[in-house]
Amino acid sequence: MASGDQSLGSSSDEENFRRILFTIDSHLGGQEVESLKFLCLDLVSKKKLEKCSSALDIFELLLTYKLLQEEDPFVLAELLYITKQIKLLQHLRYTKEEVERLLPERRKVPLFRKxxxxxxxxxxxxxxxxxxxxxxxxxxxxxxxxxxxxxxxxxxxxxxxxxxxxxxxxxxxxxxxxxxIIEKYKNEKDKQTESLHEGEEELVSQSDIKRFVGALQEANVYRMDRKHRGRCVIVNNEIFTTYLSDRRGTQRDAEYLKLVFQWLGFKVHKCDNKTKEDLEALLQEEKHHPDHDDGDCFVFCVLTHGIFGAVYSSDGVLIPIREIVSHFTAKQCPGLAGKPKLFFIQACQGKEIQSSAPIEADAVNPECVPPSLQDSIPVEADFLLGLATVPGYASLRHVENGSWYIQSLCNHLKALVPRHEDILSILTAVNNDVSRQADKSGRMRQMPQPAFTLRKRLVFPVPQEEPSF
Missing domain, CATH: 1.10.533.10 (Death Domain, Fas)
Incomplete structure (x- = not known):
């Protein structure tokens, strides 16, 4: 019998692999399907899992997320092993003993879920x-x-x-x-933690001393040398189905963001006019995206209407910014743990217009002083939230040229990334640029505001090609 690490066949045998999955499905009833759905809660979108009525539906979802592949079906072997469907392992060319041997290193289902x-x-x-x-x-x-x-x-x-x-x-x-059962879990978790520490100690003890010193010198900068730079998601709400006015000029912002982040090496996914339900589905899909494991960073941009601490979906539902950001904490999205997560919000944070004349700190409505912007990001490291304007005020957008904030952000990324500037220095330059802008009357001004829990400097690698936009 072939080892479980070996491929089930060539890439042209996808049809044979699907036949194998079909055979496994024929041995699983409704109770087994419910068990598989529960065990997959940390692996794929919960909303999509709820729609699964058969094991085949679950297999298709795992295939879509690239967790299950013809050349690597171990995740299914793990699920069958946990649910005690030992006889079905033979269809995947695994034995019970092989699964038990490989589990410590290749486990996908968290110990807590098990x-x-x-x-x-x-x-x-x-x-x-x-x-x-x-x-x-x-x-x-x-x-x-x-x-x-x-x-x-x-x-x-x-x-x-x-x-x-x-x-x-x-x-x-x-x-x-x-x-x-609970005590067994605690022991397994302790062993897993000890194993990780042992691996770290062995790695350090065998490392070259010069490389170790070099790594220490680079320790204050986020790593940017993985397989992928990361994903950049752009939610661009232009047309609203409620009383909210359409946002002319936002396409200019969305396209500029797309070009800049593609130039920086990101895989960009732009989507327009998202309802609350659409946005929730998108967030679930993104937090479970397999690319995060091999990515350096994550960027999420929202272009829409808003009020303090919240943004509007295209169907006029207010969604707290914190709710959006919370999908990407280390617990919710393990693939992004320890990696920088950047959120840029082009939306009003109130109705007040900032005056071009000097104003004091109590100029915001004193009867309703908004809470700190820091409340919109999780109390954990590696987050940055960039808002187009300070709490309580409107952000400004030209109906043809786009918004002041997004245009300035893109311009400064283009200009300062090649000079090896870190993201906070770039945002400081954006603040300075936007604060100096004013409308034709000279009465309307704007001041962006970032909040962050970054632990290190975030410096994007300089792209090899000059920007052509």
């Missing part, structure tokens, strides 16, 4: 009734199985991988025997 699944399998009917009785006041009035119960507790943030107190208390009250 532990929750094992708990759900161990919760019998009487235990489930007891748990739902104790939690009745906080549970939805619908019939649910053990998987749904644990998913609900996770959604409410009562349980997560670093805080099991709520879950432990519940198990101790209802079924103390379940504690062995």
């Amino acid at each position: 532990m929750l699944y094992e708990l759900a399998e161990a919760i019998d009917t009487d235990t489930l009734k007891s748990m739902t009785f104790l939690l009745r006041d906080s549970m939805p009035r619908t019939e649910m199985n053990s998987l749904h119960l644990l998913e609900h507790l996770e959604k409410r943030d009562d349980i997560h991988e670093d805080n099991l107190t709520y879950l432990e208390d519940l198990c101790k009250k209802v079924a103390p025997s379940l504690m062995r």
Whole structure:
């Protein structure tokens, strides 16, 4: 029997691989499909998972996310192993022993998710009734199985991988025997952490001393040498289906952003006129995108109407900026952990117009002073939020030439990246440029504002080609 690390066949055998998946699907019933959906919650979009009614639907989703491939079907072998479908492993040319040997290095399903699944399998009917009785006041009035119960507790943030107190208390009250599964998870997690540390120590001890010193000198700069520079998403809302006016000139901004970030090496995805539902689907897709693993950075731009701390979707729904940004924390998007995440928002943050005359700090409506912009970014490292204007004020956009902020941002990226300037220096130059601009009457001005939790300097590598735009 071939090793599980080997390819199932040549690239021309995709049809044969799909036949294998079809055969595996024929052995899986509704209960197994629910189990697979639960185990994949950290791997793909939850909204897309909810639409899956068969194992084939799940396989198609894993193929789309490139988690499952003909030459590397291990993620499916892992799922079959966890759900105890051991006989089906033979269709993927794996044995139970091979999966167990490869799991420590190739695991895709988080240990926490695996532990929750094992708990759900161990919760019998009487235990489930007891748990739902104790939690009745906080549970939805619908019939649910053990998987749904644990998913609900996770959604409410009562349980997560670093805080099991709520879950432990519940198990101790209802079924103390379940504690062995939780203890097993803790031990596995400790071993995983120790293994990582051991690998780090070995790497340092064997490294060349000169390269080590050089690395120390570069330690204050984010790494920019991975396989991909990263993804840049541009949400451009021009046409609104509600009372909000259309945003003429925004296409000029969107195209300029696209050209600049493509020049910087990003894979750019531009999308227009996103409703709230569209935006939520986009965020789910992006936070699970496989390219993040091999990328250096992530950029997310929103061009739309807004008020302080929130932006409008094309169907007129207010979406907090913090809600957008929170999809890309280390917990939600492990592929971006430790990497810089940049968010640029071209939207009003209020209705006030900044005067060209000197004003004092209390010029913002004193009866409604907005909270700190820092509240819009997570309390964790490696985030930058660039707003077109300070809280409480409008941002300005020319109906033909685009917005002051985005045009200045793109101009300064073009001019200063080749001079090895870091992103905060570039944004300082943007602030200076935009603050000096005024409308024809000289009465309207604007001052952008960044907030950040970056730990290092972010310096984009200089592109080999001169910008042709």
